[in-house]
Amino acid sequence: xxxxxxxxxxxxxxxxxxxxxxxxxxxxxxxxxxxxxxxxxxxxxxxxxxxxxxxxxxxxxxxxxxxxxxxxxxxxxxxxxxxxxxxxxxxxxxxxxxxxxxxxxxxxxxxxxxxxxxxxxxxxxxxxxxxxxxxxxxxxxxxxxxxxxxxxxxxxxxxxxxxxxxxxxxxxxxxxxxxxxxxxxxxxxxxxxxxxxxxxxxxxxxxxxxxxxxxxxxxxxxxxxxxxxxxxxxxxxxxxxxxxxxxxxxxxxxxxxxxxxxxxxxxxxxxxxxxxxxxxxxxxxxxxxxxxxxxxxxxxxxxxxxxxxxxxxxxxxxxxxxxxxxxxxxxxxxxxxxxxxxxxxxxxxxxxxxxxxxxxxxxxxxxxxxxxxxxxxxxxxxxxxxxxxxxxxxxxxxxxxxxxxxxxxxxxxxxxxxxxxxxxxxxxxxxxxxxxxxxxxxxxxxxxxxxxxxxxxxxxxxxxxxxxxxxxxxxxxxxxxxxxxxxxxxxxxxxxxxxxxxxxxxxxxxxxxxxxxxxxxxxxxxxxxxxxxxxxxxxxxxxxxxxxxxxxxxxxxxxxxxxxxxxxxxxxxxxxxxxx
Ligand code: ARG
Numbered sequence: 001x002x003x004x005x006x007x008x009x010x011x012x013x014x015x016x017x018x019x020x021x022x023x024x025x026x027x028x029x030x031x032x033x034x035x036x037x038x039x040x041x042x043x044x045x046x047x048x049x050x051x052x053x054x055x056x057x058x059x060x061x062x063x064x065x066x067x068x069x070x071x072x073x074x075x076x077x078x079x080x081x082x083x084x085x086x087x088x089x090x091x092x093x094x095x096x097x098x099x100x101x102x103x104x105x106x107x108x109x110x111x112x113x114x115x116x117x118x119x120x121x122x123x124x125x126x127x128x129x130x131x132x133x134x135x136x137x138x139x140x141x142x143x144x145x146x147x148x149x150x151x152x153x154x155x156x157x158x159x160x161x162x163x164x165x166x167x168x169x170x171x172x173x174x175x176x177x178x179x180x181x182x183x184x185x186x187x188x189x190x191x192x193x194x195x196x197x198x199x200x201x202x203x204x205x206x207x208x209x210x211x212x213x214x215x216x217x218x219x220x221x222x223x224x225x226x227x228x229x230x231x232x233x234x235x236x237x238x239x240x241x242x243x244x245x246x247x248x249x250x251x252x253x254x255x256x257x258x259x260x261x262x263x264x265x266x267x268x269x270x271x272x273x274x275x276x277x278x279x280x281x282x283x284x285x286x287x288x289x290x291x292x293x294x295x296x297x298x299x300x301x302x303x304x305x306x307x308x309x310x311x312x313x314x315x316x317x318x319x320x321x322x323x324x325x326x327x328x329x330x331x332x333x334x335x336x337x338x339x340x341x342x343x344x345x346x347x348x349x350x351x352x353x354x355x356x357x358x359x360x361x362x363x364x365x366x367x368x369x370x371x372x373x374x375x376x377x378x379x380x381x382x383x384x385x386x387x388x389x390x391x392x393x394x395x396x397x398x399x400x401x402x403x404x405x406x407x408x409x410x411x412x413x414x415x416x417x418x419x420x421x422x423x424x425x426x427x428x429x430x431x432x433x434x435x436x437x438x439x440x441x442x443x444x445x446x447x448x449x450x451x452x453x454x455x456x457x458x459x460x461x462x463x464x465x466x467x468x469x470x471x472x473x474x475x476x477x478x479x480x481x482x483x484x485x486x487x488x489x490x491x492x493x494x495x496x497x498x499x500x501x502x503x504x505x506x507x508x509x510x511x512x513x514x515x516x517x518x519x520x521x522x523x524x525x526x527x528x529x530x531x532x533x534x535x536x537x538x539x540x541x542x543x544x545x546x547x548x549x550x551x552x553x554x555x556x557x558x559x560x561x562x563x564x565x566x567x568x569x570x571x572x573x574x575x576x577x578x579x580x
Contacts, residue, residue: 002507003039003095003500004028006071007085011041014066018058020047034493037074037084038500044081055081089490092499093553096488099503100560105567106506109151114334116147117155117327121246121253122340124161125238125260126170128192129245130390131383132341135372138433138573139441140339141251142518143370145571150513155331156257159323160242162235163261166196168217171230172209173199178230189237193392221265235260241394248397249429250573264322268314271321271360272307280358286310294353295346305350320351321360328361335366337516342371342442370516373444375436383447397429400449404428407453407461408580415579423580427453427461430574434460437572438522458526463565464576466529469536470562471578474555477542481559486552488560494535498557501528505564509571518572525568532561 011026026043044062048055059081066083068075074086099106120140123133147154173195177185188195202209220227239258246253272288275281281288288308295303307318327333338348348369355361377383385391405424408415415423435452439445455461474481490499501524508524511517540546541554566576 003087003503004507007039007041007068010068010071011043011062011066011083014062015043015047017065018061020044020051020058020062024050031084036078036082037076037086038496039085039087041083041085042081044083048081059083087496087500089496089499092496092503093488093490095503096490096499096557096560100488100563103563105560105564106503107149107509107567108506113152114147115153115155115332117157117331117333117336118144118147118339119157119159119323119336120144120339121242121251122157122159122161123242124164125235125242126161126164126166127196128238129242129393131375131393131396132390134393134396134432135375135436135441136339136341137246137249137251137253138436139370139372139516139518140337141253141573142437142521142571143337143339143512143516144252145573146509146513146518146521149509149567149571152513155333156253157323157327158253158258158260160239160258160260162231162238163221163265163319165214165217167220167231167234168215169199169203169209169213170196170234171220171227172213172216173202174230174234189234192238192241245393245397248394249433250575252573259323259326261316261319264319264326267322267326268318271318271325272314274360275307275354275358278358280354281307290354292350292353292357294357295349303346303350305354317347317351320347321355321358324351324355324367325360328355328365333365335368338367338369339516340369340371342373345369345371368516370441372441376444376446378446378448380446397432400428400432401425402428403449403453404431404461407455411455412580423577426575426577427464427580430460430464430569433572433574434463434522437518438526440519441517458522460569460574461580463525463529463569464574465580466532467562467565467569467576468578468580470532470558470565473541473558477555479555481555481562484552484556484559486549486556488556489549489553491550492539494531494538495554495557497531498528498535498561501531502560502564505568512571521568521571525565528561528564528568532558 007028008026011028015024015026016022024043024047026041027046029040029042031037031040044059045055048058051058056077059077063075063077063083066075068085071088071091072085073088076084078084118140121133121137123129144154144156174185177188203213216227220231239255243255272281275290281290287306287310290305290307291302292305293302297303305317306315307321308314324336327336340348352367355367356363361367375383383391401424404427405420408420408424408427431452435447436445438458451457452459453461455465488499490496504524508521512521539554541551541558569576
């Protein structure tokens with residue numbers, strides 16, 4: 001149980017005994033100044049308002065019924081009726097003994113796990129992955145890790161785009177390249193970006209080619225074998241490219257998690273029939289449209305969602321309706337989390353509203369669009385190459401590792417080459433991911449190499465360094481954390497700060513699971529690492545004159561911090577190392 005939970009239940013009991021209605025919250029909060037204690041219970045004020053009595057007098061009444069002698073040194077009333085709680089060092093030590101001994105980081109698995117479907121990464125396979133796919137891939141993967149750690153049943157869904165009209169020209173071009181010989185075709189496909197450009201150019205310049213491309217889309221979607229084979233060849237290569245990036249990025253997606261747009265092809269006609277049968281879809285200028293009053297604009301015009309084009313083709317939205325249905329009815333999802341660019345906000349709202357309205361999903365399912373902003377360059381405009389092109393994700397990641405390598409070499413020349421390479425990989429990739437994850441995801445952010453690779457400040461290298469520093473202490477002490485005996489003993493304010501932080505890890509992780517804001521976890525880890533640095537300065541560990549019990553307790557604290565940092569970084573998909 002977290003400190004907050006323990007205090008909540010104690011204060012709640014006291015409130016009830018003081019005659020306060022049961023549904024009044026004890027309103028436990030962390031104090032923001034040490035003189036106000038470590039935690040505050042602010043519930044008396046809300047209760048007094050409801051009961052129309054004096055809040056300070058009510059707080060006094062609560063205090064009379066509140067027994068925190070085992071937990072707190074002091075509980076005092078402040079202001080209009082705050083209860084300031086000063087926790088006991090001994091009690092914090094014993095909490096650490098229960099929550100953080102062995103290899104526990106104090107996380108309990110969910111008693112009734114949810115089935116959570118997570119739609120993330122989901123690139124369009126016609127082209128190579130570019131920086132625009134970074135955020136969805138890493139934020140989504142972080143949520144996968146968080147929910148799995150909490151014991152939920154997580155189902156990854158990589159909703160890749162493999163079915164649009166573009167595939168007609170791509171397979172027509174592939175057919176021609178293959179006719180020149182397999183080797184040439186392979187070379188052409190080794191650069192998907194160029195392959196796309198060439199196909200597009202031919203589509204625009206060569207009328208015969210364009211006709212064939214259009215014909216191939218139709219044939220592909222109706223199951224023509226020749227077109228299917230070419231298409232499959234292209235898709236395999238494009239997927240392989242994405243998988244290489246996932247591996248570089250330490251993102252846990254694999255081929256089994258791909259459920260592409262094409263997988264819903266056979267369900268689309270049924271979606272349309274259902275919408276028609278329910279009188280939800282109507283013809284409008286040849287297309288089939290659903291008008292949603294629920295999302296009407298200020299003037300009262302309903303929001304239109306096109307589900308079938310003139311000529312019978314289906315749309316992105318139709319596929320998303322089929323996907324929502326599959327996730328609810330076949331996968332049995334309690335929650336579906338979509339990590340998609342904020343610009344698709346209206347699309348998601350329409351899909352969610354219509355899925356419920358048409359009964360494609362169960363009533364109690366939670367469909368959640370967790371939107372994110374754009375990654376910007378130094379000029380505040382969307383991140384581009386110098387010549388204005390899209391930045392390939394692969395090149396960005398390679399550059400990150402190279403830059404990290406330079407830094408590592410400057411800092412430490414004694415590392416063996418293969419080790420420094422491995423460190424550079426972890427630091428470079430970690431830096432890119434952390435710089436993204438530590439920002440409030442709904443905002444745009446400016447991509448900056450120097451700040452993300454800085455060893456000071458709220459960065460991955462800072463946290464990785466904090467971890468490595470603890471490992472160095474254990475090497476110096478010549479003990480393994482496993483062999484430590486003794487108890488946590490909290491005696492100074494730096495230790496107390498760390499104890500309070502460590503005991504907050506679980507609630508931080510739970511909060512991320514609920515709201516899908518990984519920056520909350522980043523801030524937590526940064527506070528923890530900063531607390532560690534202050535602790536080093538104030539509290540000697542291995543110096544002569546430090547008695548055995550103090551030394552052991554401080555080592556225990558270091559180990560608990562290292563394990564928490566490691567676990568926390570792992571939830572962000574960032575690796576640690578024993579030295580750097
Ligand atoms: N492929 C789409 C894109 O690149 C993202 C798909 C997101 N997922 C979804 N269910 N719509 O914009």
